[in-house]
Amino acid sequence: MANNTINAIVATDCGSTTTKAILIKLVDGEYRLIVRGEAPTTVEAPFEDVTRGVLNAVREVEELSNHTILDGESFIHPNDGDRGVDLYLSTSSAGGGLQMMVAGVVKSMTAESAQRAALGAGAIVMDVLASNDGRLPHEQIERIRHLRPDMILLSGGIDGGTITHVVELGQVIAAADPKPRLGIGYNLPVIYAGNKDATDEVSGMLESKTSLYMVDNLRPVLERENLGPAREKIHDLFMEHVMAQAPGYNKLMGWTDAPIMPTPGAVGSIIETIARRQEIEVVGVDIGGATTDVFSVFQNTFNRTVSANLGMSYSVSNVLAEAGIDNVMRWVPFKLPELEVRNRIKNKMIRPTTVPQTLEDLKVEQAIAREALRLAFVQHKSFAVGLKGVQQERTISEAFTQSASGETLVNMRDLDLLVGSGGVLSHAPRRQQAALMMADAFLPECITRLAVDSIFMMPQLGVLAEVHEQSATEVFEKDCLIHLGTLIAPVGTAQEGKPCVKVEMTLPDGTNVSDDIPYGEMVIYPMTVEDSVAAKLTPARGFDLGEGVGKTLECTLTGGVVGVMVDTRGRPFTLPTEEGERVSKLEKWAKAFDAYPA
Amino acid sequence: MAHAYTPGLRVSEMTVLRKNRRLPILGEVVVKKGDKVSSDAIIARTHLPGNVQLVNVASKLGLPPEDLPSVMLKKAGDTIEKGKPIAETKGFFGLFRSAVNSPCDGSLESISTVTGQVILREPPTPIEVNAYVDGEVVEIFENEGVAVEMQGSFIQGIFGVGGERTGEIHVAVSGPDEKLDASLLDDSMKGKVVIGGSHIDWEGLQKAMSIGISGIVVGGFDDPDLKKLLGKDLGVAITGSEDVATTLILTEGFGVIGMAGGTFALLKSREGHKASINGATQIRAGVIRPEIVVPMPDLALPSGEVASSTAGLDTGSTIRVIREPHFGRLGEVTGLPNELQKMESESMVRVLSVRFSDGTEATLPRANVEMIEG
Structure with missing residues (x-):
């Protein structure tokens, strides 16, 4: 479809609980978000038809915008003034999203590549099977039977290499005789993306028991991944097998102008697009009720991880289980008995839709969010790595540093933009709270811009980016992101009160700033997103802002709804263990940000 | 007029309830439409395919995988017996033979000349599904299961641990705000569903399990005690398959919380009746809440719609x-x-x-x- 014919676009995201619709129109030569509508998702009884929720959400958009989109129960195509749309697109995570198992020969090589392909396509990876995962074959078989995934991705071996191990994995899958989660009587889709020499043996074993699909090897040589064909096949099968089994999706698939994407796959797509267009390194995080997704683009490599059981409602109790109560409570600036905290968190788990009414409750909830984000990011960093098993040419000095293949790609010094999304960040009563949570959980280093997704429309923009990149990126920049500002965080540590950084700049109102900011502080210079100023930042001895220890950095700083933030709390960052000191510091930093009412 | 939707738990004095009872895989339904069934009656059965054992026969005999067919004594589909040979080398003029014996009874599923592995399948495991509630079979799902319908009282809890059980209802406290202390439990309650008030502590629950009480229904319970019961911190509320001696159902939540007056009064009015309970809880898409079902076939249904808190x-x-x-x-x-x-x-x-x-x-x-x- 030619770009110049697109004047009005509707995109929906069918989530587990809510279906969200947005209307985008071409206004004065640029694409803008017009309105957003939402309605409960209707996949489950009594409706059991996802299109009911879609129509309700779109009708709300019609009412709010005075733009007619529907004629009865069908979309009006094409757009003509205030009537009809040129594109209708959708994403979906309803019914638990896409749940997969992946298998590869070596856990840290082909199995990891298979996991990357599945995650990149938007799946939740339920388990990773590998010849060296430490389990006996009957245990692996038991696991496959027990989990009942939506599909399995089988990989293993480089092209031309030995086929024995990947055939063994095929035998394990065949012996398990797996059944899909949805649709009794259907064969489970299995994608084979391993050594091409083993295709005959694999099809001999699996063809009669599963719906088998062959794609190019996702690791044809050790030095290179080829995830595209496997990812595309996952998307196709998501439509054909998983979505087609879900109530009402066949109808919805007939309405959309492009294939329905899994929600996280779409979010990844928009983040990847932005990083490529702006040539920046990006981290995006979406903290939901059940899961936390982290996306990153470093060195032009996209990675996504799902922390399936870190979230703010359904999984809130798991944050406590994984982080430990001490780690959660270290962010709370008052004392609460452990029994009280534990019971409160469990009550949130069993009644996930409640909201914090008191300030104290809000602070506890935001403490949990910090730990959920921190843990999800730790998992992401350990997964977003270079390819393992690759032979590298090294100089003598590199050989002494003992650097191995498979190091994390996430380099916080290079990070340009950190985008937060999900209720606890997007709907924090004050934007300063979101900025503080992100600073505490991710600990950005040097110079990093912070932003939040205003109304969580990244999924819709992601699917739009696949078919109409221009409109997706314009709306992303102008209407989706709320820029919080730029965070300056010198790397290094010192004693409390010792010099850390000198900040010199002229604020938009003409005020000249020349401040020596000591170690252990948080300072804000209010500045809007339209403002950008030239700044000279000189780290004290022992501190680094990216130019080297003690070296001055001259750069342009942009503001946001919070402003330019200076964080001299040190990297690595530690909180005092002494109760009184810890509380007084938390209170001091929150006050500097004006994060909470007095 | 101001009006709002809020989620709530169902507490119905009299309602018609339909329970779908399905096998995990296809099998045989052993009842027919119209049959009156009791909670323990088997309604469908099937066989789960047996466990699989992989034996690398080629490596055990020191042969290349492609030579496997020449030494196999059994072929795919043959019955095998534990301890009996499934493969044997020819040896030298009949001497120095090596054999591989089957580690299990069952059948030989496949032989691979690529990996040298032989796949053996153990005999299938029988599984059965019971009716869970006393009622009538009203629908047959061919080869899958049935729908059992009953009329009676239906109460949903907020959270539970442990699976399906039945037992006679016994109220052990004087009111909804009284704690179910260990001293209130005794051996006469074995096999019963015991109704408490606002809370049960770890000591009380341990005593209930040692007596063999089928189920405990109380307002609240403490999270540290839940950790003791499960042996781990519960991360995500998906329960029902725990191996616990007593099914626990909370009607209100975590902490000391008086049971809602209506819930307590209804359970009290059903004292002495048989109840089917299930602690299974899933708080995600496709919400499942724990439940107490009390069939009351002889009571008349109210004429209008039964009041329900989902209004x-x-x-x-x-x-x-x-x-x-x-x-x-x-x-x-x-x-x-x-x-x-x-x-x-x-x-x-x-x-x-x-x-x-x-x-x-x-x-x-x-x-x-x-x-x-x-």
């Missing part, structure tokens, strides 16, 4: 507060203003006004209450 919230509705402050308190809705209001946390939310039983009033987020009866 709308209105002025005059009774609610329970489900988050701090005021957690667990009961009150009556006195107003449902339309405008968003700012809470102490500065969140802008839709609210309601409530008058508590002691006459005090408060404004609360609508998301933080649930409707209850009684």
